[in-house]
Amino acid sequence: MRADAKKNYDQVLAVAAEVVAEQGADASLRDIARRAEVGLGTLYRHFPTREALLEVLLRTTMDELTRKATDIEATCAPDEALLTWSRLAVAFTHTFRGVVDLMATAMDDENSALHASCTKVRADGARLLLRAQDAGLARKDIDGADLLSLIAALGWLNDQPSFAPRAAHLFDVIADALLIAKPHSP
Amino acid sequence: MRADAKKNYDQVLAVAAEVVAEQGADASLRDIARRAEVGLGTLYRHFPTREALLEVLLRTTMDELTRKATDIEATCAPDEALLTWSRLAVAFTHTFRGVVDLMATAMDDENSALHASCTKVRADGARLLLRAQDAGLARKDIDGADLLSLIAALGWLNDQPSFAPRAAHLFDVIADALLIAKPHSP
DNA sequence: ACCTGAACACCGTTCAAGT
DNA sequence: ACCTGAACACCGTTCAAGT
Numbered sequence: 001m002r003a004d005a006k007k008n009y010d011q012v013l014a015v016a017a018e019v020v021a022e023q024g025a026d027a028s029l030r031d032i033a034r035r036a037e038v039g040l041g042t043l044y045r046h047f048p049t050r051e052a053l054l055e056v057l058l059r060t061t062m063d064e065l066t067r068k069a070t071d072i073e074a075t076c077a078p079d080e081a082l083l084t085w086s087r088l089a090v091a092f093t094h095t096f097r098g099v100v101d102l103m104a105t106a107m108d109d110e111n112s113a114l115h116a117s118c119t120k121v122r123a124d125g126a127r128l129l130l131r132a133q134d135a136g137l138a139r140k141d142i143d144g145a146d147l148l149s150l151i152a153a154l155g156w157l158n159d160q161p162s163f164a165p166r167a168a169h170l171f172d173v174i175a176d177a178l179l180i181a182k183p184h185s186p
Numbered sequence: 187m188r189a190d191a192k193k194n195y196d197q198v199l200a201v202a203a204e205v206v207a208e209q210g211a212d213a214s215l216r217d218i219a220r221r222a223e224v225g226l227g228t229l230y231r232h233f234p235t236r237e238a239l240l241e242v243l244l245r246t247t248m249d250e251l252t253r254k255a256t257d258i259e260a261t262c263a264p265d266e267a268l269l270t271w272s273r274l275a276v277a278f279t280h281t282f283r284g285v286v287d288l289m290a291t292a293m294d295d296e297n298s299a300l301h302a303s304c305t306k307v308r309a310d311g312a313r314l315l316l317r318a319q320d321a322g323l324a325r326k327d328i329d330g331a332d333l334l335s336l337i338a339a340l341g342w343l344n345d346q347p348s349f350a351p352r353a354a355h356l357f358d359v360i361a362d363a364l365l366i367a368k369p370h371s372p
Numbered sequence: 373a374c375c376t377g378a379a380c381a382c383c384g385t386t387c388a389a390g391t
Numbered sequence: 392a393c394c395t396g397a398a399c400a401c402c403g404t405t406c407a408a409g410t
Contacts, residue, residue, distance in 0.1 A: 002392065003393075004392095004393075004394085005393060005394090008393090008394080028382085028383070028384090029383090029384070029385095030382085030384075038394085038395090039394055039396060040384090040385085040395080040396070041385095041386080041387080041393095041394065041395060041396075042393080042394055042395075044384095044385070045393075045394080050384090069195040095307075098403070101346075104346035104347075104348055104349055105346075107348035107349075108346075108347045108348040124389070139359075140382080141355075141359075142355075142359060145352055146352050146355065146356060146359070148349075149343055149349040149353075149356060150356060152343070152346070152349060153339040153340065153342060153343050153349075154339065156308075156339060156342045157335055157338070157339050157348050160287075160290035160291075160338075161290075161294045161296075162290055162293035162294040163290060163293075163334075163335040163338060163339075166331055166335040167335075168329075168333050169328075169332065170332060170335060170336060170339075171334070173325075173327075173328060173360075173363050174359075174360060174363060175363075176363050177359050177360060177363030178359075182206075185398040188374070190373095190374075190375065191373075191374060191375090194374090194375080214401085214402070215402090215403070215404095216401085216402070216403075216404090222383055224375085224376090225375055225376040225377060226376080226377070226403090226404085227374095227375065227376060227377075227404095227405080227406080228376075230403095230404075230405080231374075232377080236403090294375085298380080
């Protein structure tokens with residue numbers, strides 16, 4: 001990449017991070033280009049779709065989430081691992097407003113820049129869920145897609161001012177539904 | 187209302203019902219006015235905000251939901267009543283795409299044309315929940331706002347093509363979490 | 373009273389013209 | 392190679408001018 005191109009790319013990304021943090025995933029691309037002091041065409045050259053731009057903004061955090069899945073699996077009991085990771089996954093959806101809708105759309109679109117990352121998150125969750133199920137600690141009538149749906153639904157609640165205050169408590173309620181109480185040791 | 191005004195009002199409403207059913211709550215008002223063969227200003231005269239228009243489209247169904255709450259309460263056991271009504275409430279959010287976001291926004295805005303109706307739904311749910319709780323059939327650490335949040339979250343899942351297939355099953359999973367198993371009679 | 377549509381301030385997206 | 396911004400086709404919202 002040419003030096004001037006690289007500079008524009010970085011500038012757009014930096015400004016986009018700010019604007020998206022303020023206004024969410026549907027922030028005006030025109031506004032981002034303007035604040036980045038870059039032609040609108042330049043933004044489109046580097047990021048052919050809105051999702052391509054947001055994908056870069058999310059990549060670091062998503063990679064971290066995957067890394068943490070491995071860590072947690074290695075260090076926690078199956079039930080605790082499932083819950084801890086699920087909590088992190090919900091927290092990830094609060095990177096900025098609209099992440100959850102973005103994920104839902106990406107899951108349904110093979111061509112989305114975010115499709116692979118979202119599938120990875122689902123796979124990580126499925127693995128932790130299966131581990132808890134095998135240990136007899138999680139109910140067996142749900143799968144990775146169900147888990148991701150629940151995480152997304154809880155993430156959506158957090159995006160709504162009127163429902164957000166309930167999200168943390170409802171996470172616990174739903175967690176209760178997923179886990180099977182461990183019988184007390186004698 | 188003058189006869190010509192009434193005719194325009196009805197025409198806009200009829201067309202809006204169609205267009206919103208097809209495209210969801212964020213359908214183009216311009217498009218609705220065009221298809222209704224009415225000036226854009228006429229649409230705004232009769233429905234000063236988008237919510238005012240959607241409120242009329244939802245009123246019938248919402249009133250029905252309230253009526254059914256009373257029926258169900260009168261005829262069903264407390265736990266069955268809670269579940270049956272909750273299922274209807276989720277179904278209501280599928281009147282058209284975007285109802286759930288509309289409700290979330292309306293709950294947070296006293297001035298919304300939908301605020302009163304949404305509060306009513308929450309109150310109906312709260313009543314049925316309390317009845318089940320008093321009968322020892324529902325867990326006591328949730329309230330009407332929690333129930334509405336769960337209903338909205340399940341409604342949101344149904345709006346997402348990638349998550350919708352899970353919604354029915356997840357309703358049952360969450361229902362399990364809300365209800366307390368009735369002890370078998372001896 | 374009511375209707376109309378132009379006017380204004382925004383979008384997203386594309387692409388010819390420039391360096 | 393890369394950048395620019397005008398151009399196009401859309402929005403929502405308001406309001407002067409008409410009947």
